[in-house]
Amino acid sequence: MWRAALVIVSAALCLSPLASAYVQFPIGPAGLINYEQAGRSLAAATSLSNGLKSLLGRAADEGGAGLLGVNITSDWGHDAYKSRLLADAVESFIYLYSPAIVVASGRNWPLGPDFTHSQTLASPAGRGTAPNWDTVYSVSRAELSLGAFELRWPAFKDRFYSVVIYDAYQNVIVSLGSGQHVTDGGSILLLGPTTAREAAAAYRLQQLAAGPRTVTGGAPYSEVVEFPTDIALVLLRVGLKNQTTPPDADDLAAVKAFQAGTSLKPYRFTPPANASTLFARAPGGVPALQQLSVDPAAWYGWATNAVQQYPAPPTTLSEPIAGKLRRFGLLEPGFNYSALPAEQQAALALAVRVGNRLLDAGTLYGFEYEWASGWQVTTRGWGVYGHDYFTNAVVAKSFIIPNTGVDAVYGVAYFDSNRTPLDGSNNNTYTWTIPAGKLPYDTSLGWWSFIVYDGNATLVENPLQRYGVGDRTKGLRSAPNGDLTLTLSADPPANATEAPNWVPTPRGAFFTVLRLYSPTRDFIDGKVALQPLVKKPKVVAAAPSPSPSPAPKPSPAPGGAPAPKPGSRRHRM
Secondary structure, eight states: OOOOOBOOOOBTBOOOTTSOOOOOOSOSTTSGGGOHHHHHHHHHHTTSTTHHHHHHHHHHHHOSSTTTSSOOOHHHHHOHHHHHHHHHHHHHHHHHHHHHHHHHHHTTSOBTTOOEEOOSOOOTTSSSSSOOSSEEEEEEEEETTSOOEEEEEOOOOSSOEEEEEEOTTOOEEEEEEGGGTOOSOEEEEEEOTTSOTHHHHHHHHHHHHHOOOOSSSSSOEEEEEEOSSSEEEEEEEEEOSSOOSSOOHHHHHHHHHHHHTOEEEESSSOOOTTGGGSSOOOTTHHHHHTOTTOOHHHHHHHHHHHHHHSOOOTTTOOHHHHHHHHHTTTTSTTOOGGGSOHHHHHHHHHHHHHHHHHHHHHHHHOBSEEOTTSEEEESSSSSOOTTOHHHHHHHHHHSOSOOOTTTEEEEEEOBOTTSOBOBOOTTOEEEEEEGGGOOSBOTTTOOEEEEEEETTSOBOOOTTOOOEEETTOTTOOOOTTSOEEEEEESSOOSSTTTGGGEEEOOSSBEEEEEEEESBOHHHHTTOSOOOOOEEOOOOOOOOOOOOOOOOOOOOOOGGGOOOOOTTOOOOOO
């Protein structure tokens, strides 16, 4: 049984911070967004026992590729053995999706002690799918099968920062920073399932000698963290106080100092000289894994390698799905797709297309809350997934490695107030209003940002280099009553009063994301709704009125009789 409670957490709705964008969102003329009822049916069916098997039968009856994105023949839809085989293959694909993508992405991050630090905000040519335009990133990874690693970071006050560490299944294992009042620096010792435990004892003695720890300020934070997988993905986010491109020099200087003081080092061991070559990267990288045309042998080969190197803990892998994975040998060492029976190969190949279709449905319709205004929000389902591998896979496809809802919540809008997909072509213009200029977040700790993405989940190029707006955007103009209204269009507004609040859109399909850092409890609970995006009616110039034709002059009456005056009546005699 698996749920489609799509959560939008989003770590900043950000993908692998340093990768190119590659996800094709299911919006635009050919996207599932144009088949709302079908999409909702898909998302809902995934929450029912045997829902997949029922979907296969329905797809076979309807024919064509409209429902599941691929033609399901009658045998795959109704034959007892083959329909169950295909349903199990699809569930197996969806379970494997998150570790396959997360590990492939993480393997592109440098191995500690190396870090990759970004020192500017994202751009259309920059990092990842649906990146935020709020923070700069630092990334590294620890391969804990080599030994324990120690993460250190310096004191950092009066500015947002977060240290988030993910396992191979994109669960948030550590989340610390300004939101947790950890402002005096910190140290964490990371141990994996196969790491020798002697390191922990040595670390604890070291910390005792350093003095008391705290989580409320006053001394550095310290902790020993036993990771559930032998890979730990370390992502640091640091907020800039000014949203400008390029960043303000003084603003950036503080960020650089924090980055320079951060380290992820082997703890009391020396890695082998060839350590970086011991952990292979996915052939073709993450983009290749996300193509519908991917070679099934290559896809499942990579995915099974990931779960072999980083086995799932019981909290992630339940026995029902484990049994389905074993049916195809997907948990066995040395998995060989080509050695499977032909029907199993065919089922796994079909599962790539059907599985991706279901993930598209989850992206568009599988949210925790959806208001009549069209905004969709998940506040609790991201960051820790348990056995909910459907949600885990949806997030890995569209919003990889997000925050938990306590740290940040993301509202997503694909539709306007009339339930029409957002589209910046044909001079379409939209407005979005924040009543009184206030949103539901803790202003002492967090902030908000509003960002537009195109159909590939990338930022929108524009002459202003304005890729979003937020509470740190200078020059926004509010109405006398405090309302802040943003104008969304591909071209700058002609109205001078709207120009300061312009948010550029592409000339095509797009979606918007509202990020609230340190959201209020009422928003997390779904008590506070967001205003809809409203499409402005087009102003059609009135056609010029035709000039009145001059009244015809009366013709002379026959026989010299005077013509009647206009409006007079002639009587016959």
